[in-house]
Amino acid sequence: MQIVANIVVLTSLYALVASGYVLVYKVSRVLNLAHGELMILGAYLLVATSAGITSDPLIAIALTAVFSIIVGLSVYLLLMREMTGQPVLAAVLTTVALGILLRGAMVLIWGPQQLNVASMLSFENASVVLTDSIRVSTASLWLVICTVVVYLGLLAFLHMSRWGMRMRASGQNPLLAAQRGINLHTVYALAWTLSTFSGSIAGVLVALDSRLDVNMAVIGLKAFPAALVGGLDSLHGALIGAGVIAVLEVLLIHYVNPLLSDVVPFLVLIAILIVRPWGLFGTKEELNRV
Amino acid sequence: MTDILEITDLEVTYQRSILALHGVNLRVAKGQITSLLGANGAGKSTTLRAISGFIGLDNARVNAGRVRFRGEDITGLQLPRTIHKGIVLVPERDKVFTNLTVAENLEVVATSREEGSKWQQIEEEIFVYFPRLAKLRNKPAGLLSGGERQMLAIGGALVCRPQLLLIDELSLGLAPVIVDEIIERLREVHAKTELSMLLVEQSAAVAFALASYGFVLENGKVELEGATEDLRSNQKVLDLYLGTGSTGRADYLANARRRFEERANV
Ligand SMILES: Nc1ncnc2c1ncn2[C@@H]1O[C@H](COP(=O)(O)OP(=O)(O)OP(=O)(O)O)[C@@H](O)[C@H]1O
Ligand SMILES: [Mg+2]
Numbered sequence: 334m335q336i337v338a339n340i341v342v343l344t345s346l347y348a349l350v351a352s353g354y355v356l357v358y359k360v361s362r363v364l365n366l367a368h369g370e371l372m373i374l375g376a377y378l379l380v381a382t383s384a385g386i387t388s389d390p391l392i393a394i395a396l397t398a399v400f401s402i403i404v405g406l407s408v409y410l411l412l413m414r415e416m417t418g419q420p421v422l423a424a425v426l427t428t429v430a431l432g433i434l435l436r437g438a439m440v441l442i443w444g445p446q447q448l449n450v451a452s453m454l455s456f457e458n459a460s461v462v463l464t465d466s467i468r469v470s471t472a473s474l475w476l477v478i479c480t481v482v483v484y485l486g487l488l489a490f491l492h493m494s495r496w497g498m499r500m501r502a503s504g505q506n507p508l509l510a511a512q513r514g515i516n517l518h519t520v521y522a523l524a525w526t527l528s529t530f531s532g533s534i535a536g537v538l539v540a541l542d543s544r545l546d547v548n549m550a551v552i553g554l555k556a557f558p559a560a561l562v563g564g565l566d567s568l569h570g571a572l573i574g575a576g577v578i579a580v581l582e583v584l585l586i587h588y589v590n591p592l593l594s595d596v597v598p599f600l601v602l603i604a605i606l607i608v609r610p611w612g613l614f615g616t617k618e619e620l621n622r623v
Numbered sequence: 624m625t626d627i628l629e630i631t632d633l634e635v636t637y638q639r640s641i642l643a644l645h646g647v648n649l650r651v652a653k654g655q656i657t658s659l660l661g662a663n664g665a666g667k668s669t670t671l672r673a674i675s676g677f678i679g680l681d682n683a684r685v686n687a688g689r690v691r692f693r694g695e696d697i698t699g700l701q702l703p704r705t706i707h708k709g710i711v712l713v714p715e716r717d718k719v720f721t722n723l724t725v726a727e728n729l730e731v732v733a734t735s736r737e738e739g740s741k742w743q744q745i746e747e748e749i750f751v752y753f754p755r756l757a758k759l760r761n762k763p764a765g766l767l768s769g770g771e772r773q774m775l776a777i778g779g780a781l782v783c784r785p786q787l788l789l790i791d792e793l794s795l796g797l798a799p800v801i802v803d804e805i806i807e808r809l810r811e812v813h814a815k816t817e818l819s820m821l822l823v824e825q826s827a828a829v830a831f832a833l834a835s836y837g838f839v840l841e842n843g844k845v846e847l848e849g850a851t852e853d854l855r856s857n858q859k860v861l862d863l864y865l866g867t868g869s870t871g872r873a874d875y876l877a878n879a880r881r882r883f884e885e886r887a888n889v
Contacts, residue, residue, distance in 0.1 A: 418679035498731045502720040509717055511678055513732045514706035514783055616722075 334466045340576075340583045342473040345480035347575035347598075349535040350556035352483060352568060353528035359566040360504045360524040363413070363424045367432035368532055369553015371408070374435055375401045375533025376450060376540035376549075377443055383454050390454040397537060398530065405529025409522045417517065432550070439547050447544040456541055472542035479538065483531050487568060500524060504566065555595070558602035564615020573613060577601065627653040627787055627819045628674065633688035635666075635673050637681070643669045644843045646688065651787065654817040656809075658830035658851075660864050661840035667823040668715055670840070671789045674821075675712040676702040692787070709786030715795070715823075718776035721765030725756055728764050728775055732782040749778040752812055755804075770801030774808065781812070788820045794829040806832050827864035831855055839864075 350372060357365045365371075378400045383393040412431060416424040451458045451472070460468040491497035503510040503520045511517055532553070539552060559578050563570025582597040605612065628651040635644040644666045651657045661667045669683070674690055677683045678701070690698045692708060700708070720728050729746055750757035753774040759767065764775060773793070780788055793809075794802045806829065812818060813833075824830040830837055830851075837854050839847040847860065854860050 495730065498723065498727055502723055502727075502731045505720050505722045506717050508678065508680070509714065509720065511702045512675065512706075512712050512714060513779060514703045515731070516703060 334464070335468070336583060336587055338463065338467045338469050340579050341477060342469060343579035343583060344572075344576045345477045346535060346539065346552070347556045347559040347579055348572045349476070349480045349483060349531060350553055351560035351563070351571040351575055352487060353532040353535075354557060354560040355563075355565060355568055355571045356487070356524050356528040356531075358560070359568075360500045361424075361507075361521050362421050362504070363416070363428070364565070365428045365525075365528065366425060367408075367428040367435060368528070368557075369550035370432040370435040370439070371404065371529050372532035372536040372553050373540070373545065373547065373549050374404060374439065375529075375536035376545050377439055378404070378533070379537050379540065380443065380448060380450060380453060380545065383450075388455075390456050393454060394537065397533065401530050401533030402526055404533075405526035406522060408529065409525035413521065413525060414518060417521065436547055436550060443547075445547065447546045448540075450537075450540040450545050451542075454541070458541060470542055472538050476535070476538045476542070479534050483534065484568065484572060487527070487531075491568070496520075496523060551595075555598045558598040558605075561602060562605045562612055564612025566616055567612070567614040570612055570614030625653050626650040627693055628821065629689075629691040630670075630674070631689045631691075633670070633673060633690065634686040635669050635683055636686050637669075637683050639682075639684065642686075642843065643683075644673070646844060647840070648845055649838045649848070651819055651821050652836065653819055655836060656813060656820045656822060656834045658822045658824055658834035658837040659840055660824055660827055660830055660837060660860070662825065662863070665840045666843040667840055668791055669843075671712055671791050671821070671823060674705070675710050675789055676700055676705040678702060706783060709784070710789065711780045711783045711785035711787070712789040713773075713776045713780045713791060715791040719764040719767070719772050719779070722763065724761050724763055725759045725767070725775055726761065728779055729782050732779055745782055749781060752781070752808055753778055768801075770797050770805065773797065773801075773805055777805075777809070777812075785818065788818055789823075790820065791823045793822055793824060793833075794826050802829060809833060825864065827854070827860055830864075 350368070353368050353372070354365060357363055357368075375397060379393060379397040382396045382400070383390070386396060387393050408431065412427060413424065416427055450456075456472075458470050458472050460470050461474055462468050491501055499510070499515050500520050500523060503515060503517055507517055510520070535552075536549075539549065555578075556575070559575040560571045561574065562577055563572065563574030578598050578601055581601060582594055585593045585597055630647055630649050633644055633647040634642065636642050647666070647670055649657075649659065649670075659667055659670065672681065672683065673685055674692075685699050688698070689696060692710060697705065697708060720731065723731060726746065729749055730742065750760075755771060756774055756778060759771060764772065767775060777790070793805065797805070809820075810833065813820070820833075822830060822834055831854070834851055836850055837848065838845050839854075839860060847854070847857065849857070
């Protein structure tokens with residue numbers, strides 16, 4: 334039974350990170366390859382906040398959330414805004430450059446060593462006994478809760494609010510959106526902000542659960558196949574994609590070899606690209622095939 | 624009668640070199656429907672886009688000439704400013720959000736003044752004009768027929784509360800019955816709101832059915848203009864755009880060919 338709990342936790346992690354890819358892609362057709370770095374930047378912001386501003390963990394996390402929103406907004410306004418109207422490839426390459434720069438900057442500022450964020454915040458990551466045979470860490474439990482809340486919130490926002498509708502519309506037909514008076518810059522800024530926000534939540538919770546170093550940006554890369562398996566422009570697709578990858582990863586670690594963990598997502602990625610390149614729930618014409 | 628829109632000597636280039644309009648002059652009288660006829664590639668869409676605003680992706684530019692709207696110079700004004708002025712375009716292609724439902728397509732439109740409760744009222748207003756849409760309310764727009772899409776696109780444009788409605792290719796690719804229905808609906812809209820419209824058409828029959836005045840565009844220039852009754856009796860227009868005369872079309876093709884060769888020789 335423990336294995337089921339592990340799958341649920343890992344699914345939540347991948348799904349939460351994947352939602353960030355989906356949001357930006359759905360709205361602007363840009364693949365944000367700096368998402369992993371933005372995610373752990375969220376965790377480093379928590380480190381900075383707790384060291385520099387407040388030692389109260391809850392206030393520190395709340396401030397981190399605010400900062401992550403500022404980061405997301407800045408990334409769009411200072412960098413990606415210039416890419417509007419440029420070929421998508423240019424925008425994607427910009428995100429690659431951004432990722433590399435962020436990684437370098439984070440090493441320079443916080444050093445290459447592992448940080449124990451939980452102890453810095455005096456957050457006790459006790460394991461929670463759910464039943465006799467199932468235990469999960471407190472941070473993992475929060476991860477699952479946050480993922481559920483973020484997904485419900487995003488789905489409600491995209492389908493019920495006027496601005497959510499505008500985000501979906503702009504992704505499908507940006508020219509018409511502009512012709513109907515929708516401000517594309519506002520829509521894109523919103524997508525980047527929400528994406529960075531949900532990514533930062535994931536970063537913070539992962540850092541609280543284990544330790545933090547720059548190489549954890551690779552989680553972003555591992556969650557990417559989850560987004561792609563579901564179809565890059567579909568939120569519930571990302572959820573299911575995350576489930577598929579988590580199941581395979583946990584089972585293979587458990588029954589075959591723990592070393593497989595890092596390759597599983599990419600094996601699934603390759604398989605899905607061959608069989609169904611638009612993903613399980615994506616829009617068929619979304620991917621331009623080579 | 625005052626003109627709501629006045630275009631003088633408008634020149635537009637694509638990619639800084641391809642001249643699409645060379646000196647277009649046209650006017651839209653306030654409260655009237657004006658038509659703009661022309662063959663493929665004449666520059667009709669370019670004219671409409673120059674009025675409603677290009678976006679960066681178009682790589683298009685107004686080189687010379689003026690666009691005046693309600694007496695104000697709006698040459699080169701970009702989206703979404705043109706919308707705020709009250710100029711709304713129903714584009715030729717991709718005119719609805721296919722992943723949104725019919726109701727969402729109307730609702731998504733940005734009207735800062737009318738957010739909130741007044742919304743229902745506006746939606747109902749559109750459904751009164753286009754009852755067919757009311758039944759399709761919750762259907763994704765991607766599943767609509769061409770005629771239904773055109774109605775939805777016009778509905779979406781009307782939600783923007785235009786002062787001037789630009790419609791690119793009203794009848795293109797639609798069955799005659801549907802075209803008749805849309806013409807009828809537009810007449811109702813016009814009778815009720817006196818909305819000024821500029822209607823781009825390749826079919827003179829449709830243009831004449833709605834418009835009181837018309838312009839004929841050829842190779843980026845207005846070749847002919849006049850009241851609908853006058854155009855109706857103009858042999859050249861009949862030949863070219865009503866498909867009545869074969870000599871006219873042959874003439875036209877020979878002309879186009881000569882122009883093409885001239886250009887190639889430069
Ligand atoms: N994006 C573009 N880049 C370069 N040239 C363009 C572009 N769009 C249009 N043109 C050229 O400008 C000229 C006018 O095109 P426009 O689309 O305005 O014609 P149209 O009258 O609307 O034709 P149609 O009836 O086919 O829609 C054409 O010669 C066309 O090739
Ligand atoms: Mg056209």
